[in-house]
Amino acid sequence: MSDDADRRTAAAVGRAVQSRIYRAGVFGRRPVVPVEPEALETAARARMSDVAWAYVAGGAGRQRTVQANRDAFDRHRIVPRMLVDVEQRDTSVELFGRRLPAPLLFAPIGVLELAHRDADHAVARAARALDLPMVISSQASVPMEAVARTLGDAPRWFQLYWSKDDDVVDSFVSRAEDIGSDALVVTLDTHVLGWRTRDLDLAYLPFARGEGIAQYTSDPAFRRLVEARAATRAPADEPAPRPTPAAVRALHSMASHYPGRTRDNLRSPLPRAAVETFLDVFSRSSLTWADLARLRERTSLPIVLKGIQHPGDAALALEHGVDGIVVSNHGGRQVDGAIGSLDALPTVVEVVGGRIPVLFDSGIRSGADVVTALALGATAVLVGRPWVYGLALAGAEGARAVMQHLWAELDLTMALSGVRCVDEIGRDLLAPA
Incomplete structure (x- = not known):
């Protein structure tokens, strides 16, 4: 059947x-x-x-x-x-x-x-x-x-x-x-978020890497918040620390999950601003x-x-x-x-x-x-x-x-x-x- x-x-x-x-x-x-x-x-x-x-x-x-x-x-x-x-x-x-x-x-x-x-x-x-x-x-x-x-x-x-x-x-x-x-x-x-011990032991929050936020990055109201945040971001007063391999992978994840070409997003402040904005307004x-x-x-x-x-x-x-x-x-x-x-x-x-x-x-x-x-x-x-x-x-x-x-x-x-x-x-x- x-x-x-x-x-x-x-x-x-x-x-x-x-x-x-x-x-x-x-x-x-x-x-x-x-x-x-x-x-x-x-x-x-x-x-x-x-x-x-x-x-x-x-x-x-x-x-x-x-x-x-x-x-x-x-x-x-x-x-x-x-x-x-x-x-x-x-x-x-x-x-x-x-x-x-x-x-x-x-x-x-x-x-x-x-x-x-x-x-x-x-x-x-x-x-x-x-x-x-x-x-x-x-x-x-x-x-x-x-x-x-x-x-x-x-x-x-x-x-x-x-x-x-x-x-x-x-x-x-x-x-x-x-x-x-x-x-x-x-x-x-x-x-x-609850105290999720298994995630905490791995120090892993998917949203901090741009994963699981597609409803937000595809949303016009959220995108306006992201663009405003990126436009007002002040230059860092001190040189950024040398990135670790994990940090590089996280930045690439943010770029690949944000709408547009990953290559372009790697040079843009928007993917990181999207993650920060999400963490601010999630719930x-x-x-x-x-x-x-x-x-x-x-x-x-x-x-x-x-x-x-x-x-x-x-x-x-x-x-x-x-x-x-x-x-x-x-x-x-x-x-x-x-x-x-x-x-x-x-x-x-x-x-x-x-x-x-x-x-x-x-x-x-x-x-x-x-x-x-x-x-x-x-x-x-x-x-x-x-x-x-x-x-x-x-x-x-x-x-x-x-x-x-x-x-x-x-x-x-x-x-x-x-x-x-x-x-x-x-x-x-x-x-x-």
Whole structure:
């Protein structure tokens, strides 16, 4: 069965993917990327550079929140029901007026060039093949307009880091509208970077080398800030120290990532000014709930808040008229020792009471994990690290395969648990706490 047929016939996804893998095995062919989650992670670790692995897989501090995300899933057990007619199943869900074939979204992940040279284009091709939404990151390696062209008709959302510069915020929102985004995802939990020990030990911040700032260097409002900064830069009072090989590589990276020819950029102050400007305006720690009203004035797109963990914040989100919530702790990358994302989900769902969609992020590693999150009240889930590992191993095909494997396991877990559609997945599917 073709991938197109898989998408059209939700009930056949699990068996079709499973059968295709086993049929290929008769001819000695194995899956394009490992299916088993730990094997996938191990293979990606062997392929990725030290700095890429630290950035993608690492968390904050002692990595306790990363572990808490996984431990939370281990505390829940599915209780299958028997003798239910599950021959026909439906994995689709509706979000913001669009029917999605599965409750799966490609989470916003920045600096994808660290994992694969095709970066966001590869992920867009994977999302397009599956007709699943890609949440385009503010920290993408490719401008959103180029990603949108690769996505074609596939759904896309845009994730916004709220800049200190209002003109940059306005421009990003306007561009997100222009590329046909279905929603605006405002990430709340990264107004400053967490204490990411693995990155710190390598003294590696990709943005300081011009990596992962393509949304900014392609943005007219940001470029005006860069040009103004470069024009007012005072000559150094003292001779610059002799550059080290690492400094030369960093300057070349800045030049190669800035629009234009690298040769010309090496002689220009703009690439370095762009990095400095980004580091100055990246995100804003002074935001309050009142600022959401200003964002609502800027756009008619649904506004989804990502990073909600406290039920009090869920109540405030409702009070301020947001259209959706993502329960997330940024994959454990921000606060060490924070609550596991799945542990935070039920109380947020209870407060929301079905009035807006509650999505889930942080810790999904399998289709059974997806079922657990849905059973605890999530409308859909965002998946991050697993498909990045697939991307590192096999580009677009790797990212597509990881998400298709999750989808297939979701479908088969539903069948084996006596569930015919996503709406039937509820708390009664799980053993009592």
